[in-house]
Amino acid sequence: MRKKEQRFFSKKNMIGIFIVLIMVMSGIGFVVMQNPGSDSTAEYNGYSFTSPAFGEWYTKIGERSIKFTYHPKEIENIIIEGDALNYILNTKMVYIAFSPEDRNIQEIELARLGLENELPMGFGIFPISGVTEPGDRYNAFTRVDCSNATLFVPVILFRTSEEAAGPMIRTEGSCIILEAQSSKDIQALKDRLLYGLYRIID
Template sequence: GIFIIFVMVFSVVGFLNTEQPNTYNKITFVQVQKGWIAKTDFGRLLFSTHPSNVEQISVPAGVVQTLRESKVMMLTHDPGDPNKELLAMLGYNFLRLVEMENKENEKTKQVFFGVTQDLSSTPSRQTTQINQTASANQTNFTQPKQPANQKTIDCNDASPYIPVVKYETVNRSVMNATTNITFTNNCIILRGASESALVEVGDRLLYGYLGIIEDQQS
C-alpha cells in the first residue's frame, strides 16, 4: 500500500517592537527587521512582505474557498528544485498558520507535507521517518532528505477532497516565467522565478487564506 510520510511542526512566538503601526483592510501591521507583523484573529503573524506589495498577484477563483473548506490538504515541491530549502520553508509557514487556526477555532484540519512510499517495495516493511525542524522566526530550517525509493506528492495526487498545494521555481529562460498562482484539477501551484518572487507568492496565498487580501470565493 501507499504510506504517506509527513511532519507537522508548529510554534508561536511573541515580538517586541516600537515601530509605528499601519493598517491594511482593518488589520494592524508593524514593520520589524525581518518583515511585517500582522495582528490577526489567530495571533501575531510574521510576513516577509506587506500585503500592498503582493495584492497585484492574482489568486484564481475557488482557491481560497477550497483551502478553507478542505479538512485535509497536501503541500509539496520538487526535491530537485534549486530553491528546495526555501520552498520547504514556505510550506512550513502554511503548516504553522493552519495549526494556529485549529487552536483558535477548535478545528482538526490536517496538512500533510512530505512524500509517498510504496511499502511493498521495501523488504523490511518498516516506516521511514523524515525529520524537519524550523524555528518560529523562519530560520535554521533543515530540508528533509528523500529516500531513493520514494516519490514526491504531485498534482496527480490531488482530489476534490484532498487538494495539493505545490511550490515551484520557474526557469528564468522561459518566456512566460512570471510569478503566479494557478488552480487546475484540485491542484494549486505557486510559481516564482527568484527567491524574492517565491516569498511574495507564498505570502500572497497566506494573505488570501486569512482574508486580509479579499479574493473571489466562487
C-alpha cells in the same frame, strides 16, 4: 560684540560647522539603514501591521500575532486564479508538495514550514508534506503531485519556472500551484496565499 560675531561666522568656522553637520547626518543615515523597518507601522484593509525589523511584518488576527515577510501592499498584485482559496478553506487536510531538485529548495522549505505551522493554527487544516520525485534528504516523504489532488484533499505545489511571467497562484483541478520565477517569489507566494485565506487581501 560685533567683532566676536564676525569671528564666529568666519569662513573657517562655517567650513568646520558644515563638516560636523555632514558627519552627524551620516551617522543618523547609517543607523536608519541598519534598521530600515524599525518601529514601522502601516494599515491595510482594517488591519494594523508592525515591522520591528526588515523583512518582518506582524498583524493580529483574533488573539494571535502572525508574522509575514511582506506587507500586503507589496504583493497584492500577485494573481490568485480560480477557486484556489475555496479548495483549501473547504477541506480539513491538504498536501504540500515540491521537487527536491528545485533550484530554490531552501526558500521552498521555509515557505513550506510556514504553511505547515499556520494552516492548523489558523484554519484547522492538517497539512502533509510530500515530494514530487525521490530525493536523498526526503526518503521518508510521501510521493505527491497534482495527480493526487482531490476536492477532499487538495495539493499545494511549490514550483519554480523560468517561463513564468511572474509569481502567481493558479489551479489545475484541485491542485493549487504556487509558481515562482525567482527565489524572492517563494515567500511572497506563501504570504499572498495566507493573506487571501485570512481575507486580508480581497
